[in-house]
Amino acid sequence: MQHTRVTGTTFMGDANARSANKPAGQPIYPILMPFPIAYFAGALVTDLVYWQTAAVMWETFSDWLITAGLIMAGFAAIAFVIDFVGGKQIRTLAWPYAAGYVLAVLLSLVNAFAHSRDGYTAVVPTGLTLSGLVVVILLFTSWVSSALKSRRHVGVGI
Amino acid sequence: MMRVLKIAHSPKLPRLALLLVATAGLGLAGCNYDGGDPRKEIGANPPLPALQQYLIPPIQIAKVVAWGKETPAVPEGLQVHALATGFEHPRSLYVLPNGDVLVVESNGPKAPISRPKDIVTSWVTWLAGAKAEGGNRITLLRGANGDGTPELRTVFLDHLNSPFGVALVGNDLYVANTDAIVRYPYQEGQTSISAPGTKLTDLPGGPIDHHWTKALLASPDGSKLYVGVGSNSNITENGIGAEYERAAVWEVDRASGAHRIFASGIRNPTGLAWEPETRKLWAVANERDEIGPDLVPDYLTSVQDGAFYGWPYSYYGQHLDPRVEPQRPDLVAKAIAPDYALSSHVAPLGVAMYTGTDLPANYRSGAFVGEHGSWDRTPLNGYKVVFVPFSGGKPSGPAQDVVTGFLDANNQARGRPVGLAVDRSGGLLIADDLGDTVWRVSSNNPRSASTN
Numbered sequence: 001m002q003h004t005r006v007t008g009t010t011f012m013g014d015a016n017a018r019s020a021n022k023p024a025g026q027p028i029y030p031i032l033m034p035f036p037i038a039y040f041a042g043a044l045v046t047d048l049v050y051w052q053t054a055a056v057m058w059e060t061f062s063d064w065l066i067t068a069g070l071i072m073a074g075f076a077a078i079a080f081v082i083d084f085v086g087g088k089q090i091r092t093l094a095w096p097y098a099a100g101y102v103l104a105v106l107l108s109l110v111n112a113f114a115h116s117r118d119g120y121t122a123v124v125p126t127g128l129t130l131s132g133l134v135v136v137i138l139l140f141t142s143w144v145s146s147a148l149k150s151r152r153h154v155g156v157g158i
Numbered sequence: 159m160m161r162v163l164k165i166a167h168s169p170k171l172p173r174l175a176l177l178l179v180a181t182a183g184l185g186l187a188g189c190n191y192d193g194g195d196p197r198k199e200i201g202a203n204p205p206l207p208a209l210q211q212y213l214i215p216p217i218q219i220a221k222v223v224a225w226g227k228e229t230p231a232v233p234e235g236l237q238v239h240a241l242a243t244g245f246e247h248p249r250s251l252y253v254l255p256n257g258d259v260l261v262v263e264s265n266g267p268k269a270p271i272s273r274p275k276d277i278v279t280s281w282v283t284w285l286a287g288a289k290a291e292g293g294n295r296i297t298l299l300r301g302a303n304g305d306g307t308p309e310l311r312t313v314f315l316d317h318l319n320s321p322f323g324v325a326l327v328g329n330d331l332y333v334a335n336t337d338a339i340v341r342y343p344y345q346e347g348q349t350s351i352s353a354p355g356t357k358l359t360d361l362p363g364g365p366i367d368h369h370w371t372k373a374l375l376a377s378p379d380g381s382k383l384y385v386g387v388g389s390n391s392n393i394t395e396n397g398i399g400a401e402y403e404r405a406a407v408w409e410v411d412r413a414s415g416a417h418r419i420f421a422s423g424i425r426n427p428t429g430l431a432w433e434p435e436t437r438k439l440w441a442v443a444n445e446r447d448e449i450g451p452d453l454v455p456d457y458l459t460s461v462q463d464g465a466f467y468g469w470p471y472s473y474y475g476q477h478l479d480p481r482v483e484p485q486r487p488d489l490v491a492k493a494i495a496p497d498y499a500l501s502s503h504v505a506p507l508g509v510a511m512y513t514g515t516d517l518p519a520n521y522r523s524g525a526f527v528g529e530h531g532s533w534d535r536t537p538l539n540g541y542k543v544v545f546v547p548f549s550g551g552k553p554s555g556p557a558q559d560v561v562t563g564f565l566d567a568n569n570q571a572r573g574r575p576v577g578l579a580v581d582r583s584g585g586l587l588i589a590d591d592l593g594d595t596v597w598r599v600s601s602n603n604p605r606s607a608s609t610n
Binding site for chain 2: 054057060064110112113116118120121124
């Protein structure tokens with residue numbers, strides 16, 4: 001934890017104890033945000049396998065992956081609020097990415113209920129469609145965001 | 159899909175999010191949550207509405223309250239009193255030839271958590287008061303024929319493994335634990351058994367053991383035992399491999415312990431009985447959940463040798479259930495419909511063909527059915543004991559409510575009826591696993607009641 005002080009420019013003038021409490025003003029939510037994306041993408045894979053094999057083990061994987069993604073999204077949301085209230089440096093998220101992220105989490109909540117059905121129709125077709133939609137939204141909005149960012153960057157540069 | 163992508167280009171994405179969430183909400187609201195009149199689903203050929211699949215299936219749990227000084231209600235001509243109370247989850251009853259009553263105190267083994275849904279289900283079960291620890295024992299009651307408390311109450315058999323069915327053949331007493339049939343030596347008049355049991359055969363038990371009760375019935379000649387073995391899931395969500403030899407009525411050879419599948423495709427045959435006129439095997443069974451408040455009606459049926467009753471592939475004959483993959487059209491083509499619908503989600507857990515003479519004449523031919531009560535439909539259904547009149551060995555009219563009042567005026571559950579038995583003097587005994595009581599229903603005509 002000592003190393004974090006090096007990057008903590010905001011609180012350089014404060015006492016050591018305080019800078020240990022607030023590690024360099026870095027927000028925590030960006031650490032948590034990728035977890036749901038990885039879990040939801042995993043759920044799409046296990047859904048696809050279940051669609052093809054009808055072996056319930058894969059549906060069970062999907063259930064837990066979506067649930068874990070939602071739990072991590074919950075933690076990310078809590079962290080975001082704490083970071084925001086605590087006045088941490090909130091890097092401005094590209095709005096398409098932020099909106100896509102929130103939409104993906106909400107759809108995954110619906111997807112968790114679809115997956116709670118018993119039998120094959122927990123996945124085929126509703127669960128699988130939702131899992132696919134979530135991944136498409138995440139991919140597309142992050143692509144749009146990076147395109148926006150690079151265009152802005154180019155514009156500023158010139 | 160293309161449309162979604164196109165809209166995503168515009169700065170209206172948050173609006174799209176709103177739209178999608180609203181659509182999902184509509185999807186929920188569009189489903190039918192309220193059941194129709196449950197009485198319409200009684201008898202042969204019940205109406206079967208279109209199947210629905212939910213994101214959040216309907217759940218209505220009756221809040222649990224104590225009986226206090228209340229008792230169940232019975233119609234004119236009958237009376238009811240508590241035979242004994244203070245049991246640990248009494249589930250089934252058996253009357254020995256000398257009139258002693260065996261009370262099987264039992265509950266299922268701890269259900270494993272394999273999906274996130276199991277956590278919710280476990281919580282729902284707990285709210286309904288169905289999580290109470292079972293005694294895993296059998297208590298004997300003696301001298302309880304008249305009104306009042308039994309003269310003797312002893313622990314007859316202890317340290318069992320989720321027992322349910324009991325059958326006596328000669329001096330051999332069989333107990334169907336959830337994972338095996340065990341034989342004990344029994345002499346008439348014995349009030350407790352300390353001898354170790356001998357296993358006759360294994361039964362499908364854990365580790366999942368979704369439907370754990372094993373109903374047991376001896377053939378009239380004593381050579382065979384019939385066992386009701388429930389499915390290991392609602393609708394194969396634990397995999398078809400977990401259903402091996404389940405959802406079936408077994409015929410076990412008493413001498414060798416060998417078994418064959420007598421009838422299959424019966425999701426959860428919880429009670430077995432001989433119809434006295436035709437000497438045919440009958441069963442009550444619990445059908446599948448989560449496809450609507452009015453699907454699928456639980457039933458009372460004769461059990462035909464070699465017949466397939468549909469589960470999991472179809473219900474009420476050949477109505478396909480899309481939740482099962484791979485499907486089996488070859489089996490569906492063989493599926494036959496049960497004889498008599500008891501209405502959806504009533505959860506029949508006990509059946510007794512009435513052969514006694516104590517109750518008034520209108521109850522002398524037919525089946526009493528203990529309906530544990532619904533948790534997944536509105537309005538609540540079951541929570542009572544009904545009588546299905548029989549004539550010529552077949553149901554001959556609508557089921558009549560006989561013992562009610564398990565729900566109070568506010569739809570709170572004071573008790574839930576399970577196993578039934580007819581005692582030696584013709585009274586109807588009811589195990590109540592929520593009120594931890596055994597109730598006795600008898601004729602309120604004193605002359606008739608004193609014939610014991």
